[in-house]
Amino acid sequence: MEYKSQNVVCQNCKGNFIIEPEDFYFYEKIKVPPPTWCPECRQLRRYAWRNERTLYRRNCDLCGKNTVTIYSPNKPHKMYCQPCWWGDGWDPASYGRDFDFSRPFFDQFAELQLDVPRMALLSKNSVNSEYTNHSGDNKNVYLSFAAWSAEDVLYSTWVMKSRDCMDCSFVYDKGERLYEIIDSRTSYECQYGLFLKDCSSCYYCYDCRGCNHCFMSSNLRNKSYVFKNKQYTREEYLKKIKEYELSSFSAREKLQKEFQDLIEKGSIHRYIISERNVNSVGSLIFDCKNVTQSFEVNNGEDSKYIYGALDLKDCMDIYHVGWATTALDYECHGCTRIYDCKFCHLCYDDNGVSYSDSCQNSQNLFGCVSIKKGEYMIFNKKYSKTNYLALKEKIIEHMRKIGEYGGFFPPAISPVGYNETQGALYAPMTKEEVLAKGWKWEENILGTFGKETIFLSDIPDKIEDVPDSFLKEVFSCMECSKNYNITQNELLFLKKEKIPLPRKCPNCRYKRRFNLRPLRKLWHRSCMCGKSEHGHSAKCPNEFKTPYAPDRPEKVYCESCYNKEVY
Numbered sequence: 001m002e003y004k005s006q007n008v009v010c011q012n013c014k015g016n017f018i019i020e021p022e023d024f025y026f027y028e029k030i031k032v033p034p035p036t037w038c039p040e041c042r043q044l045r046r047y048a049w050r051n052e053r054t055l056y057r058r059n060c061d062l063c064g065k066n067t068v069t070i071y072s073p074n075k076p077h078k079m080y081c082q083p084c085w086w087g088d089g090w091d092p093a094s095y096g097r098d099f100d101f102s103r104p105f106f107d108q109f110a111e112l113q114l115d116v117p118r119m120a121l122l123s124k125n126s127v128n129s130e131y132t133n134h135s136g137d138n139k140n141v142y143l144s145f146a147a148w149s150a151e152d153v154l155y156s157t158w159v160m161k162s163r164d165c166m167d168c169s170f171v172y173d174k175g176e177r178l179y180e181i182i183d184s185r186t187s188y189e190c191q192y193g194l195f196l197k198d199c200s201s202c203y204y205c206y207d208c209r210g211c212n213h214c215f216m217s218s219n220l221r222n223k224s225y226v227f228k229n230k231q232y233t234r235e236e237y238l239k240k241i242k243e244y245e246l247s248s249f250s251a252r253e254k255l256q257k258e259f260q261d262l263i264e265k266g267s268i269h270r271y272i273i274s275e276r277n278v279n280s281v282g283s284l285i286f287d288c289k290n291v292t293q294s295f296e297v298n299n300g301e302d303s304k305y306i307y308g309a310l311d312l313k314d315c316m317d318i319y320h321v322g323w324a325t326t327a328l329d330y331e332c333h334g335c336t337r338i339y340d341c342k343f344c345h346l347c348y349d350d351n352g353v354s355y356s357d358s359c360q361n362s363q364n365l366f367g368c369v370s371i372k373k374g375e376y377m378i379f380n381k382k383y384s385k386t387n388y389l390a391l392k393e394k395i396i397e398h399m400r401k402i403g404e405y406g407g408f409f410p411p412a413i414s415p416v417g418y419n420e421t422q423g424a425l426y427a428p429m430t431k432e433e434v435l436a437k438g439w440k441w442e443e444n445i446l447g448t449f450g451k452e453t454i455f456l457s458d459i460p461d462k463i464e465d466v467p468d469s470f471l472k473e474v475f476s477c478m479e480c481s482k483n484y485n486i487t488q489n490e491l492l493f494l495k496k497e498k499i500p501l502p503r504k505c506p507n508c509r510y511k512r513r514f515n516l517r518p519l520r521k522l523w524h525r526s527c528m529c530g531k532s533e534h535g536h537s538a539k540c541p542n543e544f545k546t547p548y549a550p551d552r553p554e555k556v557y558c559e560s561c562y563n564k565e566v567y
């Protein structure tokens with residue numbers, strides 16, 4: 001069939017969006033109706049299901065042991081600790097039930113979700129990494145999320161194949177001895193940096209590549225001994241650096257302010273960061289071919305509306321999905337190694353699974369919860385292949401008739417509150433707004449206040465003066481006043497790297513890094529360059545799509561002006 005672009009009104013935000021011919025072909029291929037929500041609202045709906053980092057402790061409903069979980073103790077869902085969930089002590093099929101064609105699908109699915117135990121959180125093949133979620137293959141990783149193949153990593157997010165890192169976000173590959181590093185790869189012994197690649201011993205650097213021993217500098221290529229964007233000899237540089245007491249909190253506070261200024265006023269920002277792509281449009285996308293309208297994608301092909309993914313092909317509308325041989329998936333969240341899956345949440349190693357939640361190593365499931373190694377099941381009940389296919393088609397027909405088929409699960413039946421999810425960060429809403437939509441809000445987010453045993457003024461300025469007895473103290477965050485502790489590995493790391501004890505809680509540190517990153521949204525803007533020596537008139541006429549909103553303070557340049565300014 002021949003398709004034309006269609007202008008559609010979003011049923012959620014009432015704004016207009018366009019469905020392109022290539023979108024229609026994809027929907028036809030996977031037999032789903034075109035979406036009724038715009039791409040942003042579709043992502044919002046998926047955000048409402050991702051509790052990535054709000055952790056609780058709660059007793060396992062099978063063995064009674066206290067465990068770390070993403071479900072607050074007051075949630076009505078049953079929760080099993082990971083060993084129990086994966087173990088043979090229970091049978092998800094015992095919760096199987098018939099589908100009732102007199103009622104909507106989602107009502108019945110929500111009831112099933114309340115009955116079948118959920119796994120506490122998702123952390124696979126890991127050693128001594130209890131406080132990790134959406135993670136796997138880790139060793140000694142603490143309070144980190146979306147961490148894979150990492151070792152000795154603390155308080156970080158999206159850290160892959162890296163070791164000895166603390167307070168980092170989006171370190172893609174081979175990071176080592178990093179602190180407060182964002183959107184970087186293959187770097188060693190760096191502190192406070194954004195967009196670093198192949199760098200070592202760089203401090204407070206923005207957008208540097210192949211550099212070593214650089215300090216408070218930006219837009220450098222293959223440089224050494226650059227201090228505040230000025231070249232020095234090795235001896236001069238080392239003398240300058242020596243003047244800073246890097247282990248002192250007050251010295252670091254000044255440096256951090258200076259760095260913030262350098263990023264906002266002193267650096268040139270390329271309009272978009274995306275590299276080694278063919279025919280692709282998106283922010284922070286790398287090694288992609290025909291990937292459009294996407295954010296934070298590595299190694300993707302023929303995909304669109306992708307948010308945070310790697311190694312995927314022929315997918316649309318997915319969020320935190322990927323990790324090898326992921327293809328033909330649509331409207332999924334938090335899924336790994338899946339093929340031909342639609343409308344799935346927290347499903348790993350699955351094939352041909354739709355409208356299912358927390359199902360692992362399975363094939364051909366529809367409307368299932370917490371199935372392990374299952375096949376031909378609907379609402380957790382096993383069928384013959386023929387009966388499965390017939391009943392599945394009948395349910396899809398039923399869902400289509402009442403307008404339920406074709407979108408991700410509604411946020412109203414998400415097992416977590418919106419304020420516990422990544423939605424609270426990427427698309428903040430007030431409690432009133434959330435409740436008005438019929439979505440959930442969690443009142444009892446974990447955290448204590450006012451229980452501190454030590455005050456800010458009692459913390460020594462320099463890390464070398466912090467005694468081991470501080471491991472027993474309770475601190476109060478200087479930003480949100482929430483209580484927090486420090487761990488032994490953390491203190492060892494800080495002392496080794498000469499970093500003062502953080503005065504803010506891990507969550508406020510995470511939010512600071514979040515605010516420095518480009519958003520998952522594109523704005524149409526024009527180049528801010530006014531340098532006539534580039535060969536253009538007073539102002540460069542180039543226009544582009546950029547993740548920097550028009551009210552952001554950064555100097556955003558087009559590709560050609562940017563290339564003239566990096567050196």
Ligand SMILES: [Zn+2]
Pocket residue numbers: 010011012013014015037038039040041042
């Ligand atoms: Zn919308």
Ligand SMILES: [Zn+2]
Pocket residue numbers: 060061062063064065080081082083084085
């Ligand atoms: Zn248990």
Ligand SMILES: [Zn+2]
Pocket residue numbers: 477478479480481482504505506507508509
């Ligand atoms: Zn805080």
Ligand SMILES: [Zn+2]
Pocket residue numbers: 527528529540541542557558559560561562
């Ligand atoms: Zn320009």
Ligand SMILES: [Zn+2]
Pocket residue numbers: 529530531534536540560561
């Ligand atoms: Zn220019």
